[in-house]
Amino acid sequence: MTADLLRSAWTRLGSVRSTWWCTAVYVVVAAGAGWLAAAGTTSSTRADVAVAVALTGFGFGQLVLVVLGVLAVSAEFGTGSAVAALVAVPRRTAWLAATTAVVAAWAALLTAVLAVACAVAARVLVAVPGGVSLTDPAVLRTLGLQVAGAVLVTVLAVGLGALLRSTAGGVGLGMALVFVLPPVCALAGGRWGTAASQALPALRAGEDAFLAAATPWPVGLAVMAAWALTAWGLGALLLERRDV
Amino acid sequence: MIELDGLTKVFRDRVAVDDLTVRVEPGRVTGFLGPNGSGKTTTMRCVLGLARPTAGTATVLGVPYRRLDRPLLRVGALVDPRARHPGRTAHAHLLALARSNGLPGRRVAEVVDLVGLEAVAYDRVGGFSLGMGQRLGIAAALLGDPEVLLLDEPVNGLDPEGIRWVRELLRGLAAEGRTVLVSSHLMSEMEDTADHLVVLGRGRLLADVPMAELLGASAAVRVRSPRAPLLATALRTAGARVQPEPDGALRVEGLDPRAVGDVAFAAGVPVHELTRVVPSLEAAYLALTGGEVEFRAGSPR
Known part of the structure; x- marks a missing residue:
């Protein structure tokens, strides 16, 4: 049953153009911005910092993941296709879980490949004492955090899609949460501004949060995960309860 | 077999379905009739687990629909011909549904042939006419070769040839012992199709009678x-x-x-x-629903 649902979700996501547009834009933004950032940095003292700079593009790329995740659910409701899908699969939480698994796996695969490519760019373009080794634990952790962050942003977005059922609403709220509010709060400064920025689900890879208040990475990851799981859980709950 | 027991659905201030108790038996085509807005679609949505009844129950084959595992193999439904993503091809739409219930991909080609959409199977459904959308919806309903079929206004938008095709399809499915519930707001469409009629007006049951009896009553x-x-x-x-x-x-x-x-x-x-x-079914139906029309056009002064 689970394998059937996953295969069905893959067919559903792979058969709409928006999935492939999002994929193309994500690759161009993440790889392009990463390469530019690496090329604009001549030297760095630490390998993981050099890699983190090369991953700058993901700060913008996460917006594409928000669109991808929200659309995975909201496009079904927006077009009425959800009626057919949920008649075929009345176990709605299982349906949402399969959809989430497929879109998150796709985001993870893309991010892993792109992040390694960015690390290679850092190795080639940035002068670091001792060079950038891809097997350096600090570099691996930075890359792993990037993949984890991408998965969590996608899960958050799927949850928002299920919660709001609207593409405009889901994408708007998702972008506000991960891209607009964290830097706004950080810029507002003060103890509360910084705390608010740290409590928002900003994609964090390494000690420096992208445009948000700096947070130790385990805390950042936990905050991100809490947001993603809460949004997803509420989305699943409402999906079960509401009429289609 | 579809069983409704005291089914009631209230939307905010409007009672869409009011204490409906009906058994839809296998082996015959049951026509589900009523004016626009009389609660036919809401009833079907409750049966399919898309809407939660305010009170009462709806079961299919003895269980609530949402408890069915691989429901497409038991129940086929056409609720809304627009229930599809316009960017998907007909084939992809059906394949996603088939896979979700563990049906093989070749079943998609079979139902596409059955409803006559072979030529446009790989076209995006956004460009489909209403009639083609209905055929696609019927194809989805037939995917799992189900023993129960619920079709909401299946002939809407079909050409005369398509209407005759649906009629023969439904009669054939009922003759094989399946349960067939088909709704319409047009009595004339039912005249040669249904064996039994369930008539709704403002969400309430007006009649649950064999076709012959409804006609005979006013003969x-x-x-x-x-x-x-x-x-x-x-x-x-x-x-x-x-x-x-x-x-x-x-x-x-x-x-x-x-x-x-x-x-x-x-x-x-x-x-x-x-x-x-023998009066026309239309006349019998109008006599039955005359006072129950939800949306009536005003007469010109």
Whole structure:
């Protein structure tokens, strides 16, 4: 049953153009911005910092993941296709879980490949004492955090899609949460501004949060995960309860 | 078998379905009739687990729909011909549904052939006409070769050839012993399709009767005689309601043709015509739903 649902979700996501547009834009933004950032940095003292700079593009790329995740659910409701899908699969939480698994796996695969490519760019373009080794634990952790962050942003977005059922609403709220509010709060400064920025689900890879208040990475990851799981859980709950 | 027991659905301030208790039996086509807005679609959505009843229950094959594992293999449904993503091809739309219930990909090609969409199977459904959308919806309903079918207004937007095709398809499925519930707001579409009728008005059950009974209830006999006044008196004495028609014949209600012939014979009246008049289903339906129309167009002044 689970394998059937996953295969069905893959067919559903792979058969709409928006999935492939999002994929193309994500690759161009993440790889392009990463390469530019690496090329604009001549030297760095630490390998993981050099890699983190090369991953700058993901700060913008996460917006594409928000669109991808929200659309995975909201496009079904927006077009009425959800009626057919949920008649075929009345176990709605299982349906949402399969959809989430497929879109998150796709985001993870893309991010892993792109992040390694960015690390290679850092190795080639940035002068670091001792060079950038891809097997350096600090570099691996930075890359792993990037993949984890991408998965969590996608899960958050799927949850928002299920919660709001609207593409405009889901994408708007998702972008506000991960891209607009964290830097706004950080810029507002003060103890509360910084705390608010740290409590928002900003994609964090390494000690420096992208445009948000700096947070130790385990805390950042936990905050991100809490947001993603809460949004997803509420989305699943409402999906079960509401009429289609 | 579909069973509704006290099914009620209230939307904020509007009662869409009001205490509906009906059993839809297998082996026959059950027509689900009612004016626009009478609650047919809401009832079907409750049966399919898309909407939660405010009160009462709806079961399919003895269980609530949402408890069915791989429901497409048991129940096929057409709820909304627009229930599809316009960017997907017909093939991808059906393949995603088939896979979710563990059905093989070749089943998609089979139902596409069955509904006559082979030529456009790999076109995006956004460009489909309403009729093609209906065929796609019927294809989805037939994917799992189900024993129960619920079709909401399946012939809407179909051409005459398509309407005849749906009619024959439904009659064939019922003849195989399946349960077929098909809704329509047009009585004429049901006339040659349904064996049994469930009629709704403002969410309430108005009739749950065999087609023949609904027609028979308002049947009449037309009789012509050169001595009409004498015959009319004899018929009234026998308990019938008799009205003269403009052409001199009599319209008799309350007696069947055999009884009318016997009365004429006993009275020694010659009979020149004796016909059973079956009203159109449309007339029977309008008589039934006349006061229950939710949205009535005003008459021009």
